[in-house]
Amino acid sequence: MTRRQVFGAALAAALARPALAAAEDRDGDIVKHLIAREEAAAYAYRGLRLPGLDDPAAQDTDHAKALRTQLQAIGRGTSPISVDQLDTAARRLAEASNRDQRLAAAADLEADLIADYRSAVIAIFEPGILQTVATILACHAQRRALLSGASYPA
Amino acid sequence: MVGRRALLLGGGAAILAAGCGKDERVSPPAPEPALLRSLAAERALGAAMATLEMRLLSARSRERSEKLASALSERGRDPHEALDVTGGGNEALPRGRRALEAYVALLPRLQGRDERSFGADLLAQAAADVALMGDALGTPPDDPFPGTPT
Numbered sequence: 001m002t003r004r005q006v007f008g009a010a011l012a013a014a015l016a017r018p019a020l021a022a023a024e025d026r027d028g029d030i031v032k033h034l035i036a037r038e039e040a041a042a043y044a045y046r047g048l049r050l051p052g053l054d055d056p057a058a059q060d061t062d063h064a065k066a067l068r069t070q071l072q073a074i075g076r077g078t079s080p081i082s083v084d085q086l087d088t089a090a091r092r093l094a095e096a097s098n099r100d101q102r103l104a105a106a107a108d109l110e111a112d113l114i115a116d117y118r119s120a121v122i123a124i125f126e127p128g129i130l131q132t133v134a135t136i137l138a139c140h141a142q143r144r145a146l147l148s149g150a151s152y153p154a
Numbered sequence: 155m156v157g158r159r160a161l162l163l164g165g166g167a168a169i170l171a172a173g174c175g176k177d178e179r180v181s182p183p184a185p186e187p188a189l190l191r192s193l194a195a196e197r198a199l200g201a202a203m204a205t206l207e208m209r210l211l212s213a214r215s216r217e218r219s220e221k222l223a224s225a226l227s228e229r230g231r232d233p234h235e236a237l238d239v240t241g242g243g244n245e246a247l248p249r250g251r252r253a254l255e256a257y258v259a260l261l262p263r264l265q266g267r268d269e270r271s272f273g274a275d276l277l278a279q280a281a282a283d284v285a286l287m288g289d290a291l292g293t294p295p296d297d298p299f300p301g302t303p304t
Contacts, residue, residue, distance in 0.1 A: 052294055059298040066299070114278060121277075122270040127182075127262040134258045134277060135299035141278035142285035142295045 023125035028076045030120050031067050031129060034136075037116060038064035039081045040090035041109060048093075050106055052146030063136045070129045089113075103147065110144035185263035186231050188256070193222040193236035195256040196280065198249045203287060205243035211283050218276055225272065247293060250284035254301035277301065 042060035050056070071077060086094060089112040093105035117137035124130045200215030223233035242249060257277040264273045285295045 052289060054294070054296040062298040118271070118274045118278065121261060121274040122267055130262050131258055131302075132299070134261050134274075135301045137274065138254055138258070138277055138281035138300040139295075139298050141281040142300060145282035145285045146289060146294065 024074045027124050027126050027129050028071060028074055030123060031071045031133075032076070032078045034116065034120060034133065035064050035067045035071065035078055036081050036085065037087060037090070037113060038067065038136075040086040041093075041113065043083065043086060044090040044093040044109065045106070048102060048106075050103065050147065053106075053143055056106075056143060059139060063139070066132050066136070070132055073128070074126070087112075107144060107147045110140050110147060113140045114144060182263050182265065185260065185269075186226065186229055188260040188263045189222055189226050189229075190231070190236045192253075192256040192260050192276070193219060193226065193233060194238070195249070195253040196222060197236065198239045198242060199246075199253040199280070199284070201240050202242040202246035202249045203283075205241050206246060206287075206291075208287060208290065211287055214279065214283055218280060221272070221276065246287060246291065250280075250287060251300070251304070253280050254284060255303050258301035259303065 038060045042057045042064065045057035045060060048057070068078075089105070089109040093102065093109050096102040096105045114137065117133060117140060120133050121130065121137055124133055196215060196219045200212050200219060203212035203215055222236075226233045226236075254277065257273065257280055261270065261273045261277070264270050281300055284300070288295050
């Protein structure tokens with residue numbers, strides 16, 4: 001490699017750094033918010049059996065783990081949330097006292113998660129994070145469809 | 155002739171100045187090839203749904219195909235470039251997986267709020283319909299990350 005090539009590469013890296021750092025900061029803030037939402041959802045779903053859903057608490061735990069891996073990859077971290085930090089939709093599900101309330105609260109929670117993930121997909125820059133977030137959006141969209149009682153009309 | 159010290163000083167100053175300058179981003183690859191793959195995958199899914207006589211689901215799949223075809227036309231590409239298949243009822247579940255994979259792969263190539271919204275909505279709607287199809291076929295989804303490339 002010539003001196004000129006080394007200098008060119010250093011210059012290109014310096015040019016790219018501010019934009020990438022800003023994008024990573026923004027992506028990190030979004031991912032932190034999504035981790036909190038997944039941990040809250042995992043808590044709210046724990047022990048619940050709902051029609052059409054296999055084990056949403058385990059899935060949400062997997063989502064939070066995958067998002068934590070992405071957050072660590074950009075040099076950031078976040079503490080697990082505590083029970084008193086549940087978001088409104090997760091708290092409503094956690095406090096539902098009968099089957100109908102649980103079904104309605106779960107459907108509302110999924111709709112709320114879809115809205116957050118949709119916003120995240122629009123804003124995220126880093127392709128690896130975007131892929132993880134997109135697949136989790138797809139998962140919540142599937143759950144919402146199954147919970148809504150919209151069984152296939154033949 | 156420029157000495158090594160002058161070159162280093164000049165280089166350092168240039169890098170410092172560049173770091174203070176306007177943010178630049180490298181553009182992602184053009185989205186048309188990924189749009190064509192998504193259209194082909196959606197058409198294959200829709201054909202399988204139609205073969206299984208899932209009329210509502212196949213109608214919604216057709217709507218997604220039409221949106222993709224319009225997006226391609228607006229970009230000056232011919233939607234007929236995308237493969238169009240028929241039948242495939244026994245291939246419905248793998249076709250559903252492939253459609254979700256195509257949408258996930260499409261997203262990083264879409265830039266700006268409107269394009270990303272378009273891709274996110276296609277993915278969410280297709281995922282919901284693939285779940286309903288799987289449930290109707292006795293195979294409800296259990297993947298926490300549907301659309302992950304295989």
